[in-house]
Amino acid sequence: MLYDLNIAWSATTSPSDLEHTLKFAKNLGYDVVALNHIINSSIPTQPTPIINPIPQLTPPHPSYPAPNQNTRAGTTTNLSTTAASTTPSSSSEKRLPTVLRRVTLVITDPATTNYRLLDFARAYDLLTLRPTNEKAFSWACLSTTEPPALISLDLSTSLGYHIHHRTAMAAVHRGTRFEICYSQAIGSGIDARARSQFIGNVLGLLRATKGRGIVVSSEARSALGLRAPADVVNLMAVWGLGPERGTEALGVGARAVVVNEGIKRRGFRGIVDIVKPAEGGPTIDREETGNDGREGKIGKQERNKQQQGQQKQQQKNQKRKNGEGSTGGGGGQDGQGGMSKRQAKKMKKELVAKG
């Protein structure tokens, strides 16, 4: 599965252009794509609810909860997070890649935006920060309340500061990935100075992170800004990111970001999730009790017993599914104790390491 986590979207993009870009991305081989809404202007400090303006063009990625999800247990299903399609298609090709919706906040003054991050994170599938100065950069790396999914810098301008190894690796250890957008350097309107600035900044970033925790994406405004994955890997290899790391940046690393963000939004605090409810016995309709009389009453008793049996089974199942990553809850969800905080922390750590 190849991911392109940054296709620039704005409210002025026409739907036909957008569809053209997405079809081209699918043609090049990208299976999952994220439309990026870049918010440059100041973010309102009043707690107005944030609406996601990006249209939902394809069914949501299986990691993420469906939009009209009730919180009943039966609706989450054991879907593979890398399934190309959740519903079987008539031929095995789909016209559009799975589209995620993402926001990039351009941060100049961290003090005003810190507490709005959670609202944005809730409204969009991926949250990215684009710090413009050193203070914002160190804030984004180290001291946001919840680490953002990605930190994307505008590498075609002079950064003005040096990226330190310690800061960058601290961010990577928190779970944030650094994003390199290759269309800032290629394309028709790019002058040589911007390109050389970009290459210098990429070298600095790679030196600071030693190639770990990098995700590569285009920031394509149109289909012309997209490049095939093999070409992107080659391009990054020229600029110093080894070919295996480059493939990882497009595939496995990007997948990790998407799946982790999905897990955070799904289930209880991103730790406990119900994969598959236990199968119960046949249910008996209440409407038929009028006719069946006595049988109906027995039916009701049976039904109660079955429900108890189901609950017990659920508890048993959940208790047994101990080490299964994010799913399977552990003995967590019976009404009484829940798991200890230490266990919860341990599972969360496992999650981040695995994903």
Add this chain to the structure above:
Amino acid sequence: MLPFSAPAVYQASKCFVTYGVMGHLDPKQPPSKSKPWTTLASQDFIHRADLIIPQQAYEAVQDVLIKDKPAPQFKRVFMSLADILADNFLEEYIKKRNIMMLSEGRRGIDNVFALRQGTLTMFLDKEAYERAGLVGKPHGVKGKRGLKPRWVVEFDLTASSMFPGKKGFDRLVYASKNALSTPLTWLFCSISDDTPMPDPLDRHHPTTLSTTPNVSQGINALTPTLTPSVDSIGSGGEAREEFESFCTELYEWLSLVRLGSPRIQPGDQIDPYLCRYHVPGEENQQSQQLLCKINWQGFLAPSWARQTLIDIITALPSKTWFSFSTTTFSKGMAGDNAECTFLRPQDSSPVEYILWEVKGHE
């Protein structure tokens, strides 16, 4: 610009060149143990095959290769792995006959399944592997601190332990029903001649496609000398260099003919800013010839390629040079594939050959 980083272990393809002498070719007993034949057999699924001959030789070859030879057929079918492991398919096709199948997908990115000589090979990503619960080996770059993102699982389906009811097979069936259950498009080719009645494949409504050869005649080309010079035969360092440069240039020229490039045409005037290719050799060593190219494209078996090469050698007059190339399906993201090119040089003994074998990194 910056110095290119050395290609990582799993990226570089290698080309092996052999200049040798074939044994006597008996059409009744096709050879399989010696060098050009083992190379042909080692390719897994052949996607295209090309034959380049001088135009005069076309009549000799026309009957044998095009008119009389049955066009190889293959089928495209939409089914799931569970269908392949179903009783009647397994019994009829896999156990009793020799088939090959390849699923859609790119190795290294998607989940790809290949069935060849009774062995089912599955290239899975980490999630599918863990959900399937089968035993496999890590696939790809070694290391990475214990994170193994891709795995290969192999099963020999012709073994006596692969029957429904046995544990190993049941595990595979369980995996195919639960973890690897999405139906995919497969290419199917039957190497044995007979088909079972009733055909277990009919249930999935296959589309049958046949590979008719594509002939392009009268290609006007500037041909270099097709014989290695005396200087290049020998064991000294200089001879080896000479041979290496000869073979590389000749391979490049043959590839351009296969691609139908206009750069090999006499009188080609291209701006040297765009292309600096020159046909190898001095002016007096190049000759202008009419060439003919026959191309097969489809899902072909290596045994077919071997038989075709034998037919070509027996059909062509012994002094004619020819070049036969086979290319496999591409693997991986960069789309590189394995290739094998066989050339019988001009003006030399009819049993001499030069063989180029390009091996991918897997």
